[in-house]
Amino acid sequence: MVRFSGGYNVPLDANPFNSWAKVLDCGDIPVTSYDNTWALKQIEEGHNSILMRAPATNATQVGISKHGKTLPRVITLGGDHTITLPLLRSMNRAYGPITVIHFDSHLDTWKPKVFGGAPSHQASINRKSSRIRAGDSD
Helix, strand or coil, X not given: CEECCCCCECCCCECHHHCCCCCEECCCCXXXXXCHHHHHHHHHXXXXXXXXXXXXXXXXXXXXXXXXXXXXXXXXXXXXXXXXXXXXXXXXXXXXXXXXXXXXXXXXXXXXXXXXXXXXXXXXXXXXXXXXXXXXXX
């Protein structure tokens, strides 16, 4: 992990790396580009390995995870809708059932009949988000 030393934001006159939060860049989760099903599992496992570590602060306090521990607060940046379901599954493993409110108007969340194409098993968040829970296997 790399600890940031910069990050001053001129318009906000703030540096989030010097505030109350301890911000760490955990890097990218390495995934295969040849097998989407395996890549989704790699994303879930990679996220879960970060999520289940002891946090930088309050590690000994009782938390709301399934095991009563305080877990790190993970902010995930990048990716597309393909990463959403594996991240939710990772969070479900740590916390149990969770609720997501998803607002989006990108073309990949529209019905396939609008622009063609078909839902795929690998990008299932676009069609299943209203029907499944992250704890489901598919």
